[in-house]
Amino acid sequence: MHPDIQKLFELQQMDVEAKRLRDEMTALPKLVAQLEAKAKATVGQRAVVLDLIAKEEALRRRQESDVADHKIKIAKIRKQLDQATDTKQVTAFEHEIAFAEAAISKLEDAELESMERTEQLEAQKTVADKAVAEAEAKHTSERARAIATIAADKIKLAEVEASRAAQRPTIGEDALSNYDRIAKGKGTAVAEALNQKCMACQMMLRPQRWNELRDRDVHEMMSCESCGRMLWHDPARDSPGRKPVQVEEQMSIAARIVRGL
Numbered sequence: 001m002h003p004d005i006q007k008l009f010e011l012q013q014m015d016v017e018a019k020r021l022r023d024e025m026t027a028l029p030k031l032v033a034q035l036e037a038k039a040k041a042t043v044g045q046r047a048v049v050l051d052l053i054a055k056e057e058a059l060r061r062r063q064e065s066d067v068a069d070h071k072i073k074i075a076k077i078r079k080q081l082d083q084a085t086d087t088k089q090v091t092a093f094e095h096e097i098a099f100a101e102a103a104i105s106k107l108e109d110a111e112l113e114s115m116e117r118t119e120q121l122e123a124q125k126t127v128a129d130k131a132v133a134e135a136e137a138k139h140t141s142e143r144a145r146a147i148a149t150i151a152a153d154k155i156k157l158a159e160v161e162a163s164r165a166a167q168r169p170t171i172g173e174d175a176l177s178n179y180d181r182i183a184k185g186k187g188t189a190v191a192e193a194l195n196q197k198c199m200a201c202q203m204m205l206r207p208q209r210w211n212e213l214r215d216r217d218v219h220e221m222m223s224c225e226s227c228g229r230m231l232w233h234d235p236a237r238d239s240p241g242r243k244p245v246q247v248e249e250q251m252s253i254a255a256r257i258v259r260g261l
Contacts, residue, residue, distance in 0.1 A: 002221040004175040005190070007167060009232040012190045014164040015183065021157045028146040035142050039135040046128035049121055056118045063111045070100045070107070175221060182229060191229040194237055201227035214238075 074097050081093040168176060182189035191200035196210045203226035205213070213222050213233050222231045 002175070002219055004171050005221065005230060005232050007171045008175060008179050008230060009190045009192075011164065011167050011171065011179070012183070012188055014160050014167065016188070018157060018160045018164065021153045021160065025150050025153050025157075028150055032139070032143045032146050035135070035139040039132070039139045042128070042132045042135045046125065046132050049124045049128050053118060053121045053125065056114050056121065060111050060114050060118075063107045063114070067104050067107050067111075070104045074100045178221070179230065186227070186229065189230055190232050191224055191227065192237075193224075193231040193233045198224040198226060198229070198231065200224065200229050203227070205231075 084090045179189040191198050
C-alpha cells in the first residue's frame with residue numbers, strides 16, 4: 001500500500017468533517033429564519049381570527065343598538081296609538097308597530113347567527129393560540145440550540161483546520177495534488193476498499209487488483225477502475241478468514257473455455 005494513502009484517508013476525514021461543520025453553520029441560521037417566518041405567519045393567522053371576532057362583536061353592538069331604537073320607537077307609537085281618534089290613524093300606527101317588531105325579530109335572529117359565528121371563531125382562536133405558542137416556543141428553543149451549536153462548531157472547525165493544515169505538508173506533493181484534483185471533481189478522493197468492493201461506487205474490484213491492494217509489499221497508489229478514487233484498505237476490516245481471491249475462481253465458464261484453447 002502506498003505510504004501516503006493512510007494520511008490521505010485521514011485528511012479526507014478531516015475535510016469531510018470540516019465540510020459538515022460549515023454546512024451545519026450555514027443551515028442552522030436558515031432553519032431558524034424559517035421557524036421565525038412560520039411563527040410570524042401563525043401570529044398573522046391568529047390576528048385574522050381576532051379581527052373577525054372583533055367585527056362580530058361590533059356588529060352585535062350595532063344590532064343591539066338598533067333593537068333598542070326600535071323598542072323606543074314602538075313605545076312612542078303605542079302612546080300615540082292610545083291618543084288616536086280615528087280608524088285610519090290606528091291602522092297606520094299598528095302598521096308601524098308591526099314593521100318595528102319585524103325588524104327587531106330580524107335583528108335578533110341576525111344577532112344569534114353572529115353569536116354562533118363568534119363561537120366558531122373562538123374555537124379557531126383556541127387552536128391559533130396553541131399554534132402560536134408552539135411555533136414561538138420552537139423558534140426560541142431552536143434559536144438557542146443553533147447559537148450554541150454554531151459556537152461549538154466554530155471551535156471544532158478551528159481544531160479540524162489546524163489538524164488539516166498540519167497533515168497536508170506530511171503528504172507527498174504528487175499524492176496530494178492527485179487527491180485535490182479528484183476531490184474537486186467528485187467530492188471525495190479516497191474510497192475504502194472492503195471485501196473486494198469500492199465502498200464509494202459499490203463496484204467490485206478485479207481479483208488481481210484486489211490481491212495487489214491487500215499485499216503489504218505493493219507500494220503503488222491504486223485507484224478504483226470504475227470511479228477513479230484512490231483506494232484505501234484496512235486489513236482489520238476484512239471478513240474473518242477471508243483469503244486472497246484466486247483469479248481462476250472468478251473467471252466465467254466462457255473465459256475458461258477460451259483460455260483452455
